[in-house]
Amino acid sequence: MTDLSHIRNFSIVAHIDHGKSTLADRLIQMTDTVAERDMKEQMLDAMDIERERGITIKANTVRIDYTAVDGEQYVLNLIDTPGHVDFAYEVSRSMRAVEGSLLVVDSTQGVEAQTLANVYQAIDANHEIVPVLNKIDLPATDCDRVAEQIEDVIGIDASDAIRVSAKTGVGIRETLEAIIHRLPAPTGDRDAPLKAMLVDSWYDAYLGVVVLVRIMDGVLKKGDRVRMMQNGSVHHVDRIGVFRPAMTVVDQLGPGEIGFLTASIKQVRDTKVGDTITHEKRGTDKPLPGFKPSVPVVFCGLFPVDNAEFEDLRDAIEKLALNDASFSYEMETSAALGFGFRCGFLGLLHLEVIRDRIEREYDIDLITTAPSVIYHIYGRDGEVTELHNPADMPDPSTIDHIEEPRIKATILVPDDFLGDVLKLCQDRRGIQMDLTYAGSRAMVVYDLPLNEVVFDFYDRLKSVTKGYASFDYQLLGYRTDNLVKMQVLVNDEPVDALSTMVHRDRAEQRGRAMCEKLKDLIPRHMFKIPIQAAIGGKVIARETLAALRKDVTAKCYGGDVTRKKKLLEKQKAGKKKMRQFGKVEIPQQAFISALKMDS
Template identity: 85%
Template sequence: MTELDRIRNFSIVAHIDHGKSTLADRLIQLTGTVAQRDMKEQMLDAMDIERERGITIKANSVRIEYPAKDGHTYILNLIDTPGHVDFAYEVSRSMRAVEGSLLVVDASQGVEAQTLANVYQAIDADHEIVPVLNKIDLPAAEPDRVKEQIEDVIGIDASDAIPISAKSGMGIPDVLEAIVQRLPAPKGDRDAPLKAMLVDSWYDSYLGVVVLIRVMDGVIRKGDTIRMIKTKATYKLDKLAVLKPQMVDIAELGPGEIGVFTASIKQVRDTRVGDTITHERAQCATALPGFKPAQPVVFCGLFPVDSAEFDALRDAIEKLALNDASFSYEMETSAALGFGFRCGFLGLLHLEVVRDRLEREYDIDLITTAPSVVYHIHMRDGEMRELHNPADMPDLTLVNHIEEPRIKATIMVPDDYLGEVLKLCQDRRGIQLDLTYAGSRAMVVYDLPLNEVVFDFYDRLKSVTKGYASFDYQITGYREDVLVKMSILVNDEPVDALSLMVHRDRAEMRGRAMCEKLKELIPRHMFKIPIQAAIGGRVIARETIAALRKDVTAKCYGGDVTRKKKLLEKQKAGKKKMRQFGKVEIPQQAFINALKMDD
């Protein structure tokens, strides 16, 4: 049984690629938590995609035992969190389970947009924050400048920030000492009724659902019967363990400790993240506040390329949703693509990761439709509907007005590229809210429509600033605007997967660009194919793909010209008939490329 003042719970927060997972590796290695032969890079990133892209997607936890200089052995519970804005939900959950944070800042790059976003989450959760300057051994490192920047931009004292190099292991013992000396011990009452917070849950094919908990009060033991307050379900504990990253069985968990249990729970859906766990007999008086559920902001349709794989896709999506509480889905059908699912994501990176996991882990070829956001459609009779898919747009004569989601975007950019960034935001119908300087870098705050951001805003931002800008956003609410639905017709047939909501002023430009792009992407057929962009019944742009032509007059050498004419007329009639009945095959790649809009 560990005394409360011998426990420290903390998370590591930072911008993408500032070295969170590498620092976690060094802490694990230095304390000998994992045997040297089992150590590998990014120890806590278990998924293939995490290792391949070099990013953290799921927050992971590990328990480290550290013999400190004062002669006592401390138990450190570390939660490694993602840095990407799409996974900010994972970060906010992890924050509530711990009392302190290590703020890792790259000593050569300084404070970035996501550093800010994640630190504010830590401050909201009342954390004690210890600044750590990483990559101090790089020739470009400027620790003094970055310390000043932390104080100016974030407003926390950085005079005793710890200089380290997570890669080489320099300064890591100082970090361990700082965790013990500067972070607060957890509070909790061992004799009170059990109150534990459900931090995360995931599916394991051998154990069923594994639940990560943080005990606030009381003690939980193997074999106890517990009750989830929100779902009102009761379970008997089969296994109680701590993560070192592998599970190690333990007899009991007391206040302030973080561990996992299994209780033959069949579905992750039964374990609501943020729920309060208590004993069935002696229940705690009040539940913990919990988290607000993740709001999906980007929607897109996922369809199997081969419609026979629909059942396999359904199983795969259900299994994936078990491990990812922030991903939602419902069935939908489309004339062009058959049966599939309309899925909601927290952002475009989240969408890409889910799509890659479905294709890789379950071996299914997918067609992804245009990402779209949720619009509020106010009808004339006063009803408000949510529109997830532009193809379901109701009759315009019944619509009073349409509202679209707006975001507040914070962009940090070096001074040299400021003009380009301002131009990009203006092009995307942005409204400038603020512009301040932190050293040689500008911090621009814009009010932007989410619809303009989900396509390729991030890619464009990276390309106009040569990768130096960092970007973070939060949703602020809905606002009315003149939006119209633009349909794309190929050979006079509307293609559901390509219909978009666009702003009326930009519809023609967008339609023209889309038609030109499709003209390059759709292969030529034996008949002429018109590609049109239309708003309602009005065509606003058109391109025509010329027909492939067989030379039917090749066998006529000399002779009467009417023979040639007859053959050409016959060919023309055949082409006309073919155009009526012919089906246009649009390749999968054409869908994906047509949706990557470049200005």
């Protein structure tokens, strides 16, 4: 058993691409946790999609044995966390399981928006924070400026920040020593009743559900009967172990240790993240304060391109939901797209990752509808309903007012691009809350409608700032605004998959763009097709797709003009009848392209 004073639990937090996973690799390598021949880049990123995109999606944990300079043996539990705002939920959970954080900042780029967001989460969790300046091997490095920035923007003393190059391995030994001397040891009582926090859980085809736990008090042994305090279910522990990144079985876990247990649990739903695990007989009375459940912010419909694959899609979504607590789904049908699912995500990157995983791991071609957010609809009778899909909006005459979600967006941007960023935020109905400077970079805080951010705000922000801006947001709450449902009619038939919620002032511009786009995307038919955007019964934009015509007068050489007129009248009557009964085929590709609205 390891003495409590010789355990250190810490996480690595940073902005995207500042080198968290590379630093974790070097720490693993320096302490010989993994044999040299098994080492690979981004050791802890196990999913294909993580390795391909070069991002971390799941927080991963590893146990490292380290012999300090003074000869003492230490056990370090490291959690490598994601940097993207969509996975901030993973970060907040990991923070609760550890006592300290390494704050990694790129010494060429300085403090970014996500650095702030993640470090505030660490401060909320009462962490001791050690700043690490990474990438000192690059010619553009400027450690003094960045250290000053950390002090100005975040307010942490960075005078003794460790200077590291995670790529070349410079400063790794100093980092390990700092972890031991500057981070606190965990506290806990071996003799108290068992109190373990459920940090994460996922499904393994061979072992059932694997549960990642952090022991606060007491001891967990193989063969114990344990109870989940939230739902009261009792399980028999089959095996206990730690990750060195590979699963390694141990006999018991004591206070302050992080490890896993398996107990033949069939469904991940039975293991609520943030739950407290205790012994069935001599259990603790008070559960640990859990995590706030994750709230999906973006909703969109996922439909199979081939309707025969619906059952496969259901299977794939259920399996993914097992491993991802922050992903929710329910069934829905659409006249244009058939059967599918309405899914909730934490953001657009989360949506893309799930979509890619379904297409890649289960080989199903998908159509995704326009992403939308949840609106609160207040009826005249005082009833409040949540609207997930614009197609389900009730009759406008019964609605008193509609509220939409707002976010507080923090954007860090070099001075040269400030004007463009302010214009972009004003165009998206933003309200400026704050504007401060840290050196030559501005920090802008805006109150923005989430609906405007979901579409392509991040892409636009990156393009107007040449990629130099960084962006982070948190939900503020709901506010009333003048919102309407805009629907698209093709040949006088409403197409529910293209319905969207828009602000009344923007409706005409959005409707016109949608009609022009569809005119190019829908193939021509034998009859002319009107494409209209409407709010309620009022058409606000229209385009007409011309008919394909056969030259019926080709066989008339000379002679009386009435012969030609007669043929043209006959054709006209035929076209009119055709338009009445004709069905317009809208190809799947047209849906996908129409939903990618460019501003």
